[in-house]
Amino acid sequence: MFVVEIKRIDKLNEAEVIISLDLQAIEDLITQLKMLKSVGDDAHFFTEEWGGSPLSSQPTLNESVLVNHLKLVRL
Numbered sequence: 320m321f322v323v324e325i326k327r328i329d330k331l332n333e334a335e336v337i338i339s340l341d342l343q344a345i346e347d348l349i350t351q352l353k354m355l356k357s358v359g360d361d362a363h364f365f366t367e368e369w370g371g372s373p374l375s376s377q378p379t380l381n382e383s384v385l386v387n388h389l390k391l392v393r394l
């Protein structure tokens with residue numbers, strides 16, 4: 320499970336991004352980060368509804384907004 324949620328989105332100066340990962344999601348993220356480190360460019364993570372994976376569409380927190388697309392960019 321790989322869930323990205325935002326809490327307090329109604330108060331942007333207090334907003335929090337919460338990323339919840341199970342062990343498999345951690346391993347997948349490590350793989351993607353290693354590729355990002357060596358190849359560069361960016362990495363995208365989507366929910367199934369947005370045409371991809373591995374982000375879950377099941378929120379884990381109350382009063383949060385689920386993120387459907389997470390993009391990591393190497394600077």
